[in-house]
Amino acid sequence: MQSLQEKASEWSGVDSADAFAIDNTNLFQKLGLQTFINLSTNFYNRVYDDEEEEWFRSIFVNSKKEEAIQNQYEFFVQRMGGPPLYSQRKGHPALIGRHRPFPVTHQAAERHTAFFLVAGDELKNQNGRVPCKHGASK
Numbered sequence: 716m717q718s719l720q721e722k723a724s725e726w727s728g729v730d731s732a733d734a735f736a737i738d739n740t741n742l743f744q745k746l747g748l749q750t751f752i753n754l755s756t757n758f759y760n761r762v763y764d765d766e767e768e769e770w771f772r773s774i775f776v777n778s779k780k781e782e783a784i785q786n787q788y789e790f791f792v793q794r795m796g797g798p799p800l801y802s803q804r805k806g807h808p809a810l811i812g813r814h815r816p817f818p819v820t821h822q823a824a825e826r827h828t829a830f831f832l833v834a835g836d837e838l839k840n841q842n843g844r845v846p847c848k849h850g851a852s853k
């Protein structure tokens with residue numbers, strides 16, 4: 716049977732080795748807490764304002780926006796090398812189980828990813844610039 720990682724790699728088109736390259740850098744140290752807060756705020760602002768695709772917005776109907784933002788940025792902070800804020804508050808992330816109540820279909824994943832990319836782009840206009848050696852002169 717295909718492992719979850721193999722499936723994620725096949726469906727996303729991202730090689731596992733490339734995905735785990737995030738562990739080669741401490742992104743929390745490079746980007747700082749405010750960047751993660753901004754990223755999740757930008758993301759969930761898009762989700763909760765989504766008037767084009769009601770089915771997507773409805774996946775989040777039982778979650779409060781402020782809590783969803785905090786859940787997400789605390790998780791990313793701890794996964795990207797920062798303090799374990801998420802686990803201190805909520806325990807093990809156990810994301811498979813926590814997503815089980817929601818219809819995380821391919822279509823939902825596409826829209827989730829699209830909003831995430833926009834949320835990332837918006838960071839460029841916030842909090843000064845995102846420190847990244849490749850974009851240092853931009």
Ligand code: HEM
Pocket residue numbers: 774775778779782783784786787790805808810813814817818819820823824825827
């Ligand atoms: C693929 C499409 C996805 C959908 C449709 C989806 C949907 C949701 C929904 C509806 C929630 C509940 C909001 C809340 O109360 O926090 C949630 C929570 C969360 N999601 Fe996702 N998610 C997706 C992918 C991801 C990915 C890729 C990650 C991270 C790698 C992620 C991380 C989280 C985290 C950390 C929480 C908070 C869990 C909790 O504390 O209960 N999600 N997600």
